[in-house]
Structures are given as C-alpha cells and as structure tokens.
Amino acid sequence: MSDSTIVPAGGAPGGKASSAPLLGRAAEPTLFELSHPGRRAWSFRTSGIPEMPVDQLVSASHRRNEPVPLPEVSERDLVAHFTRLSHRQFSVDLGAYPLGSCTMKYNPKICDTVADLPGLAGVHPAAPASLTQGWLGLFVELEEALCEITGMAAATLQPAAGAAGELTGLLLMRAWHQAQGQVRHKVIIPDSSHGTNPASVTLGGFEVVTVPSDSRGCVDMDALATVLDDDVAGIMLTNPNTLGLFEEDIAAIAAAVHGVGGLLYYDGANLNAILGVVRPGDMGFDIVHMNLHKTFATPHGGGGPGAGPVAVSERLVPFLPGPRPVRVETDGSSPVYEWSTPPESIGRVHTWHGNSLVLARALAYILANGGDGLRRIAEIAVLNANWVRQRLTGTYDVPFDRPCMHETVLSVRTMKHDYGVRALDVAKRLLEEGFHSPTVYFPLIVEEALMIEPTETESPQTLEALAESLERIAREASTEESGWMAQFPRGTPVRRVDEARAARTLIPTFDARG
Numbered sequence: 121m122s123d124s125t126i127v128p129a130g131g132a133p134g135g136k137a138s139s140a141p142l143l144g145r146a147a148e149p150t151l152f153e154l155s156h157p158g159r160r161a162w163s164f165r166t167s168g169i170p171e172m173p174v175d176q177l178v179s180a181s182h183r184r185n186e187p188v189p190l191p192e193v194s195e196r197d198l199v200a201h202f203t204r205l206s207h208r209q210f211s212v213d214l215g216a217y218p219l220g221s222c223t224m225k226y227n228p229k230i231c232d233t234v235a236d237l238p239g240l241a242g243v244h245p246a247a248p249a250s251l252t253q254g255w256l257g258l259f260v261e262l263e264e265a266l267c268e269i270t271g272m273a274a275a276t277l278q279p280a281a282g283a284a285g286e287l288t289g290l291l292l293m294r295a296w297h298q299a300q301g302q303v304r305h306k307v308i309i310p311d312s313s314h315g316t317n318p319a320s321v322t323l324g325g326f327e328v329v330t331v332p333s334d335s336r337g338c339v340d341m342d343a344l345a346t347v348l349d350d351d352v353a354g355i356m357l358t359n360p361n362t363l364g365l366f367e368e369d370i371a372a373i374a375a376a377v378h379g380v381g382g383l384l385y386y387d388g389a390n391l392n393a394i395l396g397v398v399r400p401g402d403m404g405f406d407i408v409h410m411n412l413h414k415t416f417a418t419p420h421g422g423g424g425p426g427a428g429p430v431a432v433s434e435r436l437v438p439f440l441p442g443p444r445p446v447r448v449e450t451d452g453s454s455p456v457y458e459w460s461t462p463p464e465s466i467g468r469v470h471t472w473h474g475n476s477l478v479l480a481r482a483l484a485y486i487l488a489n490g491g492d493g494l495r496r497i498a499e500i501a502v503l504n505a506n507w508v509r510q511r512l513t514g515t516y517d518v519p520f521d522r523p524c525m526h527e528t529v530l531s532v533r534t535m536k537h538d539y540g541v542r543a544l545d546v547a548k549r550l551l552e553e554g555f556h557s558p559t560v561y562f563p564l565i566v567e568e569a570l571m572i573e574p575t576e577t578e579s580p581q582t583l584e585a586l587a588e589s590l591e592r593i594a595r596e597a598s599t600e601e602s603g604w605m606a607q608f609p610r611g612t613p614v615r616r617v618d619e620a621r622a623a624r625t626l627i628p629t630f631d632a633r634g
C-alpha cells in the first residue's frame with residue numbers, strides 16, 4: 121500500500137498457532153452465574169446533593185416490589201467476561217476473513233475515533249439545522265464523495281443496509297416510470313446475482329425475470345434480447361458480477377435496456393474492484409447502491425449497523441427520499457446547510473438521517489485515503505484475488521479461467537468426486553488453520569463453490585499462509601482416510617452445527633465436544 125492509505129497491508133499471517141487458544145473454552149459461565157450479592161461494577165463518591173426519596177418521584181403503583189434480579193459483578197469480572205466472549209468469535213481484528221461478496225476488510229480505528237467525537241456522537245437527531253451545521257456539512261460532503269466515486273448526480277444516505285438500498289432503488293425506478301405515465305412489471309436479474317436482488321425486486325412489487333450466464337460467466341446477450349420488452353422496468357446488475365468477473369458487454373447491455381425504456385440498477389455493495397478506476401455512471405447506470413460497511417470499511421455484520429446509500433443519475437434526483445441535506449451557497453461567506461425534500465420524493469426510508477455514525481466513519485475513511493489511496497485499494501484488492509486464483513489453480517477447480525476482479529470463485533468439485541470432501545469440509549478445516557472460512561455454495565451456479573475475497577488489507581505473507589493452508593487441506597483430502605475431515609473444526613467453541621435442524625427448529629443445537 122502507498123503511504124497515503126490508512127489501511128496498510130499487514131497483520132499477523134494466520135497459521136496453526138493462532139486459532140484454538142484464542143477462541144476460548146466451550147462453555148463460558150454467564151454473567152448471572154458469575155453474580156455475587158453486593159458486588160458492583162461501579163463506584164461513585166456521594167455528590168453531596170441530598171437524594172430524593174424514590175416514593176416522591178414514582179408513585180407506589182408504578183414501583184417494583186422487589187429489586188430487578190440483575191447480575192452483581194465487579195468491573196474486573198465484567199470486563200473479563202465480555203473480553204472473553206469477544207474472543208469466541210473470529211473477527212476482522214483477529215485475522216484474515218476471505219468471505220467473498222462480503223468485503224470483510226479491516227476497519228481502521230481512526231474512523232471509530234472520529235465517530236466518537238462528542239460533537240458528532242452527542243447530537244440529538246431532532247436538533248434543528250441551525251444547531252447542526254457541522255453534521256449537515258458532513259452528510260453533503262459524503263454525498264458528493266460517493267457521487268464522484270460512482271459518477272452519479274446525487275445520493276440519499278438514508279438506507280440502513282445494502283438490501284434497504286436495493287428496495288429504495290426499486291421504489292425510485294417505479295416512481296420514475298409512473299412519472300412517465302407508465303406501469304412496468306418486470307425487473308431482469310442475472311442468475312449469478314446476490315440473493316437480496318430477487319428478494320428486493322419482489323418486495324418492490326415487481327416480477328423477477330432471470331437471465332442465464334454464458335460460458336464466460338457473463339450475462340448471456342442472446343438470452344437478454346429475448347426478455348427485453350416495454351414491460352421491463354429495468355435490470356439489476358453487479359459489475360464485477362458475483363463470479364468476480366467484469367461484464368465486458370456492459371455498454372451493449374446498457375444500450376439494449378435503455379432502448380426499451382428500462383433503467384439500469386447497479387448493485388454496488390462491493391466497489392472494491394473499481395474504486396477510482398471505472399464508474400457505474402460512466403457505464404450507463406441510473407441507480408447505484410453502495411455498502412459503506414463493505415467497501416468503505418465501516419463495521420459489518422454482528423458489528424453493524426450498516427449503511428447502503430443510493431446514488432442516482434440527474435433524471436431521478438427529484439424522486440430521492442427526503443428530507444435531504446443540501447448546501448445553500450451564500451455569496452462570499454461560508455455555505456449554509458438545510459434540509460430539503462425533493463418535489464416528487466418517494467418519502468423516508470429510515471428514521472431521522474440514516475445510521476449517521478456509520479456515515480461519519482465512511483467519510484473519515486474516504487478522506488484519509490484520498491482519491492489516489494482509494495484507487496490503490498482497488499488495485500491491491502484485484503491483485504490479491506488474482507494471486508490467490510493463480511496460486512490455487514491446479515489444486516482446486518477454477519470454473520472461469522480468466523482474470524478476476526476483487527474476488528475469485530474456486531470449486532471443490534473434483535475433490536468431492538474423488539474423495540468425498542465437500543466445500544463445507546474445506547471451510548470448516550480452514551477454521552482450524554486460523555482463517556475465517558470463505559463463502560461457500562455461492563454463487564449458486566457453481567458446484568461446490570469456494571468464493572475467496574482476500575481484500576486489500578491482507579499482506580503477501582498472509583496470502584501465502586492462506587494458500588499453504590488450502591494446499592495442505594487438498595493434500596489431506598487425498599491422503600487421509602475417508603471421513604477424516606468431519607472432525608474439524610476442533611479448536612472453536614462451537615464445532616459443527618446441524619444445519620438442517622438449525623434451520624427447521626430455530627433452537628441452537630450444536631456439538632460442543634472437546
């Protein structure tokens with residue numbers, strides 16, 4: 121990484137030694153079990169202000185008869201308890217997390233420091249614009265940065281996640297067609313798309329039309345031509361697609377869809393491959409959602425909440441959710457910010473102003489990296505994924521043998537056929553090596569898929585260690601006796617879960633031997 125980026129490649133490479141001891145014992149006591157009457161996790165000196173008797177504050181009918189049975193523990197025990205629990209989960213702070221399509225990159229701590237500033241964190245969301253000019257300025261600056269990155273005209277920062285952004289984008293699509301006096305029913309998505317795409321299309325009140333991928337892993341242009349008509353509201357694409365491949369026919373796709381009056385929606389959950397290199401707006405897209413919790417390194421998953429801003433081309437700006445923060449230029453003096461609702465707004469998609477502290481983190485990340493730093497992120501992310509693909513070709517099946525973008529899809533098809541070892545076994549075995557598992561069984565069109573996204577935050581040493589682990593696993597598949605893989609992972613607090621039962625009964629059951 122260049123000096124101008126704040127996410128240097130680095131971190132300890134994963135390896136055998138790092139997994140088991142860190143992940144703790146099988147059964148931690150609960151805070152209730154640690155409770156000891158009279159222990160307190162706080163101590164305050166008396167203030168000198170006489171205490172108001174509780175019965176003067178709350179009437180007897182509203183008071184409890186008994187104290188709430190909360191755990192009573194010392195601060196030391198409390199901190200130890202939660203620190204131990206935090207180590208029972210693999211995290212981006214602990215090691216490489218090559219979870220394809222999810223962009224689990226390291227989250228720089230400077231962004232948390234910014235979000236903790238009392239002038240940001242302590243502001244009530246209902247505070248008027250006159251008292252929150254700094255916050256409004258931050259929103260406007262982030263919106264402008266995201267529009268510059270995507271090549272779009274304006275953006276809403278309200279959506280709380282990628283899927284929420286997708287629904288927002290589809291509602292924008294509907295509103296735009298309605299304003300043209302049209303009701304259109306169909307939205308096209310490729311068969312390699314992320315699962316949220318068909319779900320959002322359905323939730324948005326449209327009908328899903330799927331187009332297959334061709335042998336190169338791209339949209340089959342002949343199949344696309346057969347489904348295009350004037351009932352098509354638009355197409356949802358991600359480029360690079362979820363096979364990690366760049367849609368080379370994107371200009372032809374854009375022309376064909378625009379040709380029947382449809383709009384182009386870009387699923388930009390993962391912009392890692394294209395940051396500072398190409399822009400969806402320049403490819404002809406009308407609507408783009410971004411996952412700040414992926415590309416822009418804000419906490420993700422259990423560490424959420426996320427943010428899924430949606431950027432649009434000029435003709436869709438009047439329909440954006442409102443109210444939106446806008447800059448009012450005053451002659452000579454510094455700008456003034458205010459809230460404004462677009463004339464044909466689809467309305468709110470989030471209370472208040474979206475997940476604002478996530479937005480603050482993303483802006484800190486963008487500014488700290490700068491334009492050249494963002495481009496460097498894309499270059500290293502693509503380089504890392506191609507390094508992994510190249511290194512493991514021959515050891516694993518590579519269904520689409522061409523340069524990939526920020527992630528690469530491998531397959532365990534041959535290994536399963538020859539030795540009965542499945543993608544799930546490889547993923548579980550890898551946990552034992554100190555790496556998080558890659559995405560498995562996605563994209564759905566690749567048999568026994570292993571989808572690896574190393575991200576730009578991993579060093580060559582970490583990638584080397586990951587490749588060595590995957591090679592070791594492939595050797596074991598051919599040399600160890602059958603069924604040997606089923607014992608893994610051994611060092612994690614939870615070992616193999618019964619997936620079918622977990623999905624059917626929704627009661628956690630797991631094998632915690634060891």
Ligand SMILES: *Cc1c(COP(=O)(O)O)cnc(C)c1O
Pocket residue numbers: 221222281282283284314316317358362387389390411426428
């Ligand atoms: C993660 C992802 C989504 C969904 O984003 P959420 O924030 O999880 O709702 C959509 N599309 C793609 C391609 C993704 O990788």
